[in-house]
Amino acid sequence: MRAHARWRRRRPLRTRLALACTAAVALVVLGVCAAAYTIIRYELVHQLDLNLTQQATLVRQQNRTEPPQVLHGECAYLAAPPCTQIVPADPAADPAAPYVLPINRATREVAAGERRAFYTKITVGGRQARMLTTYAGPGKAVQVALRSDTVDQGVRQAGELMAAVAATGVLLAAGLGYAVARTGLAPVARLTATAKRIAATRDASLRIELPPGHREDELTSLAESFNTMLGELEQSVAAQRRLVADASHELRTPLTALRTNAELLARADRLTDSQRERATAGLQRQLREVTGMVNDLIELARDEEPLPLVEQVPLGALVEHCVGAARGHWPTATFAFVDLADGRTIPGVPARLARLVSNLLDNAAKFSPPGAPVEVMLAADLELTVRDHGPGIAPEDLPYVFDRFYRASAARALPGSGLGLAMARQIAKAHGAALTAEAAPGGGALFRMRFEAR
Numbered sequence: 433m434r435a436h437a438r439w440r441r442r443r444p445l446r447t448r449l450a451l452a453c454t455a456a457v458a459l460v461v462l463g464v465c466a467a468a469y470t471i472i473r474y475e476l477v478h479q480l481d482l483n484l485t486q487q488a489t490l491v492r493q494q495n496r497t498e499p500p501q502v503l504h505g506e507c508a509y510l511a512a513p514p515c516t517q518i519v520p521a522d523p524a525a526d527p528a529a530p531y532v533l534p535i536n537r538a539t540r541e542v543a544a545g546e547r548r549a550f551y552t553k554i555t556v557g558g559r560q561a562r563m564l565t566t567y568a569g570p571g572k573a574v575q576v577a578l579r580s581d582t583v584d585q586g587v588r589q590a591g592e593l594m595a596a597v598a599a600t601g602v603l604l605a606a607g608l609g610y611a612v613a614r615t616g617l618a619p620v621a622r623l624t625a626t627a628k629r630i631a632a633t634r635d636a637s638l639r640i641e642l643p644p645g646h647r648e649d650e651l652t653s654l655a656e657s658f659n660t661m662l663g664e665l666e667q668s669v670a671a672q673r674r675l676v677a678d679a680s681h682e683l684r685t686p687l688t689a690l691r692t693n694a695e696l697l698a699r700a701d702r703l704t705d706s707q708r709e710r711a712t713a714g715l716q717r718q719l720r721e722v723t724g725m726v727n728d729l730i731e732l733a734r735d736e737e738p739l740p741l742v743e744q745v746p747l748g749a750l751v752e753h754c755v756g757a758a759r760g761h762w763p764t765a766t767f768a769f770v771d772l773a774d775g776r777t778i779p780g781v782p783a784r785l786a787r788l789v790s791n792l793l794d795n796a797a798k799f800s801p802p803g804a805p806v807e808v809m810l811a812a813d814l815e816l817t818v819r820d821h822g823p824g825i826a827p828e829d830l831p832y833v834f835d836r837f838y839r840a841s842a843a844r845a846l847p848g849s850g851l852g853l854a855m856a857r858q859i860a861k862a863h864g865a866a867l868t869a870e871a872a873p874g875g876g877a878l879f880r881m882r883f884e885a886r
């Protein structure tokens with residue numbers, strides 16, 4: 433039993449589909465053949481019964497006026513004309529000659545009008561026959577028999593023919609079932625082959641080939657979804673590779689500077705005090721930069737927000753807190769914050785959201801001239817805008833500012849690695865918000881982000 437269950441589980445889909453198709457078609461073929469056989473048999477027997485009824489009526493009409501008597505037909509060989517006899521209800525009125533057709537109590541009852549007419553299968557002179565016993569006027573019954581072996585033979589032949597047709601039909605169904613399963617599952621076979629090839633080669637650029645002008649069905653749409661998924665996978669693999677390449681490229685410069693300073697300090701005895709101090713300060717600054725960059729990279733490489741840390745965050749309070757922190761970092765800048773959100777909350781990770789807002793505030797303060805105000809506003813519909821009065825972002829830089837490591841040429845003199853906005857956009861996306869940059873009317877940069885309250 434268990435082995436059977438295991439076989440059922442292991443049996444490939446193609447076999448199961450072929451079996452299902454075969455069973456369905458075979459069932460229909462068998463059903464149709466059985467129905468045809470039943471109808472043919474019924475028609476043949478019915479024809480015989482009609483003949484018997486006609487003959488009985490004829491005999492009854494001929495004997496209407498005469499007293500009950502026994503008629504003997506050509507019963508020896510039961511050829512047409514049919515074999516007939518008349519049987520009285522009273523056995524005392526029986527003729528002297530013996531009856532040629534079998535009689536019993538039921539025959540007498542029909543003669544007495546106590547029983548309805550009936551058909552019987554009998555054997556006369558070694559032949560199969562069908563006999564009708566029916567009422568033939570007061571006190572007598574007429575019995576008519578006709579040979580039925582030809583009918584039986586016809587029924588048998590019809591049965592054999594139908595069995596042959598059914599067998600052929602089942603064989604054909606099996607062939608068709610196999611063919612249907614094979615052609616129907618061809619895309620699945622292609623899909624499996626591609627999946628196996630990808631697993632073996634780890635090449636996400638492979639795709640399932642769909643024949644040109646293919647029909648839209650569940651399987652092709654599965655193949656298309658699979659291709660789309662492969663496309664996403666390829667992109668994400670490429671993005672990861674790019675990130676690693678960019679990161680190693682970007683880390684090279686500060687690491688070289690670090691090494692230079694470290695080598696310099698290794699020969700500290702040959703340096704003056706001020707040279708040593710400069711080298712130490714440079715080393716510390718570069719170490720901080722590299723640490724910051726590595727941390728940013730790790731955050732960027734993490735894609736989704738960890739679910740356990742998600743909570744309802746009051747956005748107004750969070751931005752307020754970030755603005756306070758920015759005031760501490762950037763004493764020369766002035767921050768103005770307007771909160772119209774009325775304490776509304778969004779689901780999110782507070783630390784990451786704070787990172788996002790701080791990145792925007794840091795940029796605004798970094799790129800603004802000293803004393804220029806940074807205007808932060810949280811609208812009632814939870815749209816957060818950060819606007820500064822600095823040089824703004826040149827139109828040719830706008831499409832790229834959210835790319836990793838991208839810094840406009842004007843910004844190269846300022847500290848930074850170009851990861852801040854990439855991270856900000858990633859955090860925004862993870863929170864279901866779109867972060868965009870634009871030129872503020874009247875100069876400066878304007879960053880805009882709309883959250884969905886849930």
Ligand SMILES: Nc1ncnc2c1ncn2[C@@H]1O[C@H](COP(=O)(O)OP(=O)(O)OP(=O)(O)O)[C@@H](O)[C@H]1O
Pocket residue numbers: 791795796799820822823824825833834838839840841842843847848849850851852853854876877
């Ligand atoms: N408020 C702004 N005004 C003008 N230019 C900006 C502003 N914010 C960003 N940019 C431009 O977009 C670039 C990318 O910003 P991003 O925050 O990603 O990097 P960064 O500030 O240079 O470095 P990091 O944030 O990693 O320290 C900046 O180098 C700058 O050219």
Ligand SMILES: [Mg+2]
Pocket residue numbers: 791794795848851852853
């Ligand atoms: Mg920045």
